[in-house]
Amino acid sequence: MTINWFKYSSPASFYPLAGKLIPVFMVLAIVLTLGGLYWGFFQTPDVLSDQKQYYRIIFVHIASAWMAMWLYVVMVFWAVLGLIFNTRLSYMFACATAVTGAIMTALSLWTGAFWGQTSWGTWWDWDPRMTTQLILLFLYMGYIALHSAIDDNRRADRASAVLAMVGLAIVPVIYYSINCPDPNACASLHQESSMERIETNIFIAIMTTVAGFWMYCFAVILMRTRNIILQRERKSSWVARLEALK
Template identity: 35%
Template sequence: MNPVVRWFHQLGSPPYFDRFAARWAPWAHASAVLVMAWGLWGALFDVPADYQQGDSFRILYIHVPAAWMSLFVFGLMAFYAVIALVWRIKLCEILAMACAPIGAAFTVITLATGSIWGKPMWGTWWDWDPRLTTELVLLFLYLGVIGLYQAIDDRRAAARAAGLLAIVGVALLPVIRYSVVWWNSLHQGQTIRLFGESTMDASMVQPLLWMIVGTKLWFIGSLLMRARADNLLRESGKDWVRKAATENAR
C-alpha cells in the first residue's frame, strides 16, 4: 500500500488520531502565535498609513484574514460532511463538526472588525450591505449547524443531519465572495488577489500574508483540539481511552 494512503487509513483510527492531535495541536498553536505576532508587528509599525483612510485601515490585517477563514472553514466543513455522508467515515464527521465553532468565531470577528472599520469610513456601525448581510447569514448557518448537532442525542445521526445543512449552505459562499461585484454597495471592491495583480500597495501586503498563514495555523491547532475532544467523548467507553487516561495521570 502507498505510504500516504496507509497514513490516511491510520489517521482514521481513533487511538492514532488522538496521539496525532495531541502531538501536533500545541505546535500549530505556538507557530500561529509567532507568525501572527510578526504579522501584527509589521502591520502596526512597518506599514505606512493609508493615504485615504489613515491608520484606521490597519484593522484590515485582522478583518481580511478572519473573513477569508470564515469562508474557508465553512467550505472545509462541507467537504468533510460529504466524505462522511458518502463513505461513513466517523473521523470526517468529527472534523466537520469541529469546524463549526471555529468558523463561527472567525465570522464573529469578521463582522465585529467590519463594523469597527465601517464606523469611521461609512459613518455607521452597520448597513444592510450585500457583503455584510450575507456574512451575517453565514454566521446563522454556522449556528444552525452547531445547534442541530447538539439537539440530537445520537452523535452519528446528529453529525449527518448537521453535515447535510453544511452541504446545502455552501451555496452561500460564492454569493458572499462575489457580492461586491454583483451589487453596488458601501463595501469596497476586491483589492487583494491571490492570483493576479492586487490594487493594494505591495508594501502593505507582506504583513497580511503573515496574518493569513497565522490564522491557518491557529485553525489547524484548534481543529485538532476540538476533534480530539469529540473523539475522546465518543470513544469514552473503550479500553484505549482508559489506558491513555491512566498513562496521563501518572
C-alpha cells in the same frame, strides 16, 4: 519507509498524532500572527488612500473573513466525506471546524462594524457583502444547534452534514459580492476587493497574518477534535487505558 496514512482515520490512532501536531501549529500561529501584525502596524504606510490609522484593522478583518469562508468549505468537505464513507473522524472534524468557523465569522463582523463606524459613520448596513457574511454566521450556528439538538451522534452527524451542504451556496455569493466585476450590481458601502492594487508592505502583512490565522485554526480544530474523540469514545478500552496513565 512507507507510512500507512489510512490508519490515522481511526480516532484511536489519530488522537496521539493530533497531540503532536498541535504545539507545532500553535507555535507557527503565534510567530506568523505576531509577525504579520507587527509588520502591519509598524512597517506599512501611515495613510492608505483617504483613510487614516484605522485602516490597520484590515490585518485582522481580512484574515478572519477569509477564514470564515474557507473553514465553511473545509467543514462541508469533512461532512461530505463522512456521508460518503461513513467515517466517524470526518464528522468529528466537521463539528470541530464549525465552532472555529463561527468564531472567525463573528470576528470578521465585529472588526467590520468598527471599520464601518469609523469610516462610514454606521455600524451596519444591509448590503449584500455584510448581509451574506451574517447569513454565514447563522449557518454555522444552525449547524452547531442542529447537531446539539439531536441526542444520537450518528443521526446528528448526518442531519447537520446535509444542512452544511445546502448552506455551501452562500460561499460563492460572498466571494462574488466582494469581487463583483460590476460595481452597480453589488452597490454597497463595503469597498470592493483591491488585493491586486495594494501596497507591497501591506500585502505582505496581510498574507503573513492570514497564514498565522490558518495555523491557529489548524491547532484549535485539532484540539477540539481530540476533545470530541474523548467524549464519543469514552466507553472504549483505549480511552480507559489513557485515563489510567494520567
